[in-house]
Amino acid sequence: MDYDADVIIIGAGGGGAVVAKELGEKGMKVLLLEAGPYYGNTKWPNPNAERGAISSESYQDLSIDLLKRNFTDLEDDMNDFITGKFRWGPANRAEGPWIRDIVGRGYAWQNAGVGGSTLHYFANCPRAYPQAVNDVWPISYEELIPYYEKVEATLPVHSAPATAKENLFFYGAKQAGWSQLESPNVESPGFRPQPNAILRVNQNTNTADYDFKNNHTVGCTLRGHCVNGCHIGPTVGSVAKRSTLVSYIPMALNTGNVVIRPNTFVTKILTQDSPTEGLFCSGVLYRDTWTGETGQLNAKVVVMSGGGIETPRLWLNSVLPTNAWVGRGLVNHYFDCVAGIYDEEVLQENLGVSNVKPFVGQNAAARFDYPGLGVIQTFGMSPGIYSSMLYATSDKGYNVANVPNNESLWDIEGRVAGEKLKEFMMNYPRTLSVLIFTDDEVNQKNGITLDPFQKDAFGFIPVVRYKPSVKDKEKRDTLAKLASDILRKAGAKTIIRSNWPPDVFLHIQSTMRIGYVTDTNCEALQVKRLYIADNSVLFNGLGGPNPTLTTQALATRTSEKIVHQYFNS
């Protein structure tokens, strides 16, 4: 067989980029395929308008000037679900987005492109809660620690700096009786600055009249555009927010062993049978998203890193062996959103400033962890996405119809519209908002299936179904009360609980669970030479914490396993 690479990786996002760099460093020839565009690479000078080159394999192809042109800091341009540069869709913006069938009032928010959903992510890097892993996963938390440490050192991960919005949250948490957590291994409740994969603020920029326009220093500038794409830094490899686009990908290119092909949507996993190995993976079929050309690529090992929806979809569309857990066990952290609005005088008294500006500082820089329940974390961002998350998303309809009961600690529940919306948004600079991530249970009924009739250019489209359990709802309600208590103790005048529908998919995990679809090396139980290295292989929801760091730690471990198993001669 003619091999195109030692290893093909499907998806250049949070997990795939890690495997590419790790294997490239160990001397493997890697072909990294990505369905979406490649921003900041001179081989694609107009990534949304022209096809550009087939591939890139040199660090010298990267250009910070091009990245700064591509990432405009305009939230509709970058993050509109239908037309944005980060949408789940093809590079060509003359075409519509790609399809998911989300059963319900929610939505899925994932990115296509080199960097995957780390393009828009907040860069939050907490570890899993040990109690959600130990004696639950088929591997121990202790076994993950050296891989956590390696990823934390590589990205790198730092304690986020506090601006007014974080300080208000910490103030409220302390007033509510909580203490600060000191260890990254969280075993009891408390608050802490986010461990973020964002370079430290450069102290030279810390003056009132600093010229940010001509800033060429390395480090975060607290400009609040994390979600819309960070381009702050003198080179692509030193951009402040450590999306894999600017961290693991440039490191992978630097090894000289990695070739990256964007605009390449893998449509099938190819397998062969051998008397010695049994069923094994031999390569992939792909389709070019610009031209529609199809082709085949062969490798000794293939790694699936397309994310919690696309990895099971690809397995099912490839008609790989039946497994009752393929696509199943989906957790999404059953999100919710709570916001507090503050008077200037109260802020002045409690904080010493009269505004908390959601658009200043890192988008998500403070968190509260509660093993057994989940997570509460602050967030702030540009106003279009902010208002649609806070006020336009609810399972409960319009707030006029919802009268909170006596047990609620919040004043309003549900969507907000009309004059009330304008009034609340007038208070945008005095709003502190939090996201809630519930430690939701694994349920085999939740997951990804294929629509039996509907296809797009790449195969049958995925159907995403999720219903929380009774226990999940109780946990989320408890977290909402805890969040409201913190916001109120910080001095909130008005508290709004959005009560999000259950089918909002940002953290999409455990749809190809380790131990059920793969062995403990993350190699598919039923198809040799096929590995999984994205959020889908996680065993559960980690207790509630943001999944990226754990996926990246596991992907680092999986890379070692691949070399040991198939390339150790």
Next chain:
Amino acid sequence: MIYGSSTQDKQNAGEEMHGIFRIPNCSVVAQNNHSQQHIQITFKAYVDTKIPQTPNLAKQYGNIQFFGALDFDTDEFLTYSLNQFDIPLADAVADLLDITAKQYILVNGSNVTKDESMYSSGSAFASLSPNDRTNALNLLIENQIDFTLLPEPFQNNPDFIHSTMSNLNRLTYMGYYSEWFGYGSTRLATPNDRILEFNPKSWEQIEYPGRSLGYPLL
């Protein structure tokens, strides 16, 4: 009230998937009997319900707070967004709103004040007062509309209805509070050709200074 449909029904309808919405391919293209003007009137009424002009807020907090979605053409953003798919959706959504309004009027009879000339020219949703429009939307969200009377692709398809109405709400806020209106004369151009000509006035309403390259940590 009948809602929901069997897999068999959907199979018979021979649906096709386009964009992020499921759209039965049977008759959406054929149903192009509403003018652009009708879509505009209906969507103006919708966005006005969500983000109205607010003279009260203007009196209390300054003239800038008067402006609402009608002033910043947010209805155009909805039409623009909904028509990005292979089968444009704006027409069907305008129909959905009108039929919902008609059912609301039927249920509430004399309690509803409507603009007769608007109603008889086919713009039932826009003929209602803002309060009645909100109530009509609530009826839809709470599954109290007869789904068999809805136009394709919404007929007997509550999942698609709810996901569309949620997305419509999010799109409205995104269109109003994002930079979109600031694209000015290029706001309806293809995404690659839009140029920010000014900061939209919605940012002034909420004290958002716009894009930044940094803030000092003082």
